[in-house]
Amino acid sequence: MVSASGTSLLLAVPAAVVGAACMGLASAAQARATKEVEVSRILDPGLLRGLAHRPLWLIGMVATGAGLALQLVALAFAPLLVVQPLLITSLVFANVIYSRLERRPLDRVMVAGSFICIAGLAAFLVVARPSGDSVGFSGTTKPLPLAFALATVTVVALVVAVLFHGSVRVLGLAVATGILYGVTAGLMKAVAGEAREGLAEPFQNWTLYLVCIIGPLGFLLSQNTFQQGQFLTPALAVITALDPLVGVGIGVWWMGETANTTTWALAGEAVAGAVILVGIMLLASRAEHLARAQAGLDSGVPRTAPETSEGTV
Template sequence: MSTTVQLGVAVPAAVAGAAAIGLANAAQSTATHQVPHGNVLDPRLLWNLLRNRTWLVGIGATATGLGLQLLALGYGPLLLVQLLLVSALLFTTIFTAWLRGDGVERPVLVGATLCAVGLGGFLLLAQPRPAGVGPIADMPTTPAAVLLAGLVTVCLAFVRHRARRTRVLILALATGVLYGVTAGLMKLVSGQARVGLAEPLGHWAFYVALLTGVTGFLLSQNTFQAGRHVAPAVAVITIVDPLVAIGLGLVWFGESITLTPAALAGEMLAGTVIVAGVMILARHTERPAGSREYAAPSPAIRCPAPTCCQTPCAARSS
């Protein structure tokens, strides 16, 4: 299959996957504020969310997004696919505005334009080139695995007693790392699946991808629930996820980009434009106004002397 045909499959699939992930972010961030708060990585949070219809819509969108991402990774370079998934923040903003019944504001259009220009400029200059569907032979994976696992462990160790804003950023950082690792593993799994649908079941990458993917997903729900707004969390995840995946693509899969001095300077400028667009979008991606914050029921007020008056104590205390 020619490179043009492969990109003709990978690019639309990656953009459609970003749209599905954007819908998932908007729906899930709304739902996590409608259920009781739990501890980090507490599976009871998922049990509570299973009874929330908005969250179930997000789950359907997540499954669709992952399927499209897997399709894109099967035909395109990891670097290209993960960069295009940055546009998920734009779709998150649009769907969040839709959920709360608002129009798309001018800063959102500015941020979206910056992201589109930055992505287009970076891809035009970098010209990412695939090397293969599998990792480089004899490439040691232990150092990278230890480094990334250690980073996630440190994040989880320090998150417990932090202020709300710091807690959100730390959880989002760990989520982004896990998502980036999962994307790299999905690239490997997608290559195996092209040989045969049952082929990935005989390799370790499929099972590790399940572990990191499920852990990252649960952690993302904790991240959404920890903050009053979805914006900071999505911004951090949107930046960290592709950075980790791109690093794996360059080092582990042997993908390459143009690194002449002129191209490198342009790529750095385009990256700066992308980050600026992400931050502008993030500032205008608020939690939907229609999503009510969960509040535990307050205990009933008992009247010490029910016969003392005809007006209930609860009414008099209001």
């Protein structure tokens, strides 16, 4: 016989995975569409006006709505610390779908880097052993330290994105996007908890309105990130890794959820984080290699050590 908590997971886990597939489709479609419009300034709403006329981008928007709805369903039945990390599988879905949109084979190194990121996060979950099912902010936590840290990193990332160009700019945009996405997910968890008390309850609290500000800002930044980056996978890896990790921090620091914090657990979590970084670095270096190879083709210079399986995913 399945327990009540088991029943909740049977609902939450499929919702989270299907939601990740929808978000992967959204990322791939939106990234492809951003290449079809004029490059805009960071946080310029004009980018969205241009994209609104692209059918592929509209498909991505529908997929985004479906993904967010499924994420909300999952968060209503399981802890933030369980649901958020499952969403990193959107990276694999985005890889496959984007390669099909570009009509290119999957690049083996990019796929390997994606799986390394997912493996690192899976290891983090096993070691951290997240638990708890909070429905709102805990009065026993101290939210200011984490809030200050997240705000500081976001501002620094945006400054870097403004001052620099190329891959450094994309990295800054991706970091800021991932943080805003993670904060949005944490706030959505609180909104889901408020909705349990009545459909009108979220409208009487500040959380929903903050979601309506931070969520769109994160989305606009994501479109800037896709447009500025030559390749989808490295930037998306940063976003999809930071999103659940920030969600984990919010679950523990703001909502009173728990995780294993013994000395050995913290060491294991640090190793898992290092694995995620290795995956991201592999993706970034591969993107640089493919960019140089493409530049050589464009200039008429043959590539060195060509590989038939290379694709720009």
